[in-house]
Amino acid sequence: MVTVTRVIDILNLKKLKPPILFYGRRKTGKTFLVKSFYRNAEYFFVKRNRTIFWENRKTTLNYDELIKIMDVALKDRLIIIDEFHRLPEDFLDYLHFKQLNNIILVTSTLYLVKNLLTRRSPILGLFLEYRVDLIDERDILVNLSELFSGKELIEKSVFLREPILLQWADLDLINVLERLKLTVPALVGEVFIEEDRELSERYEGILRAIASGKQTIGEITDYLYARKLIEKQSTSLVKSYIKNLLSMGLLKRYKEYGREKYYYLIDSPIIDLYFYLDEKYNFSETRLPREYFLEKIPFYVEDFFRTLFAKLTGYRVFIVKKPDLEVDAVLGKFQQAKVIIEVKWRKRLSKGQITKIEEKLSRFKNVKKILIVPDKSEMEYISSKIEVLDVNDILEKVLKSYPRLSN
Known part of the structure; x- marks a missing residue:
């Protein structure tokens, strides 16, 4: 497996100090980055059932035990809590009361970004925020240049910015992309796990619209309305969803030169490619010829x-x-x-x-x-x-x- 040193992120983190909230889309390498940079920290992972795995001691805790350990045994140690949004809501009040400066929080859900960074959040202003996106273009190019060259180097770099694909770096790129039918929906779905079904369908609809070439707010709104994903043809309604997708790093936007107009793109090529192929060729239910995967590579x-x-x-x-x-x-x-x-x-x-x-x-x-x-x-x-x-x-x-x- 290819390992990429994220020099750009490491240099950015050297300029910061805890408390820090790390967030971003699932599988962008948040956990690996945090654990490798803060090597001497005590690492806790919150499971879906709300029990907490303390990796350093190889033991499982409940919430009350975690708080007791943080207050007594680890008050002078750096603490990392991964997927902390799964903890009870009063954990935020605990953070507000304690105002700890030895803690790193990691999350991947849209819900937390929408709620932690609002005026009513108990921890508003207590944490620096660090969004972990795809691997920086410079990092991936330099690392992969030891293995590939020419056209192959660039095309592999484009897709291998996704950390989950690095384990297949030596395989034919299209063969790998053909086998992501289940992976991409899961990646996207995890982001919206806290949302109800109607909202999740709207978010996915926006991604499908953009992958299909609808890059302006107006075009995206028309797409959603035509598919009855929104009740009225209102760009102001769609803007709020777009804002959330931008904040999570799922989307990015470019301003048109000389005009007050923006074009929206999906940041991840594998997410864009999946929705493009599914919209155009029903990829999720059909095996597609190789040439279809090449259409959007340029x-x-x-x-x-x-x-x-x-x-x-x-x-x-x-x-x-x-x-x-x-x-x-x-x-x-x-x-x-x-x-x-x-x-x-x-x-x-x-x-x-x-x-x-x-x-x-x-x-x-x-x-x-x-x-x-x-x-x-x-x-x-x-x-x-x-x-x-x-x-x-x-x-x-x-x-x-x-x-x-x-x-």
Whole structure:
């Protein structure tokens, strides 16, 4: 199994100190990150039946025993409580009263994010919040570059940002993706486990809409209304659900360059791919040909590079979607474009195709223009007007700025 060192997260955590609330979607590596970073902590895991497993002592406790141990035996030790939302509600009052500075809480449910960070929460303001998302693009690229190269390195990196897929890193990517029919619904369903059925269906409906290409609030609202998942065609109603999905890291959004309009994407390629294939081809009940799994890979690669270059440059991502002009990414400060990126994820580009890209990007003045391809040695023509980068060039850029951990 491939192990990825999450250098970016580790450096971020070095700047913080407990008490900290770790949260995020299920299976993003929260527990592994917390346990590996806080190696000397006492680790407690709350089971579904509300009993608590104390890993350091290999023993199971009830709630009253946990509180007694925290108050007496471990008052000077760092404590981690994983899935703490399963504890009785008065645990929050206990935290408010004690105001402990030696505790780490870990959760994965939408319910907690909605309720812990509200004005009425007993622990509001007592904890720093740290959301654990998918593995950072820089971390996955650097780690996987020891095993893969070229086009395969990028496509594996796109999907292996999901920690659960790392154990199959050496297998054919499509063979792995074909066998996630049960995994993805379970990943998503766990997030909404505290919600009633109607709300869960609305959240899933939003994910299905976006995976199908409905990326604006208006398009998502129309989709939900047409499927009778909302009672009225109200964008304001849908915005509240979108906000929750953004806060959990299930969605992300990009502002359109020069306009007050946002486009929403599913952050996880495997979640997006599952709902895309299920909506279009009934994937959940049908075995699909290999080529169907390849349809959206260029889309995921584009987004991978968007986010990667935003982190490398420190600029914000914008996108351009107009009837006469569409650009994969604009990177800039405020509303001032600094870098324009076009991604062409194919084996060969003709001189004519490159010339068309030059003409399209020439509409942007005084900006750096980048064309990303898998391997520039296979291009018929190298533009003098655009900086052409391939996988090797990008890996070199990442390695040049990649931080190193000190002992």
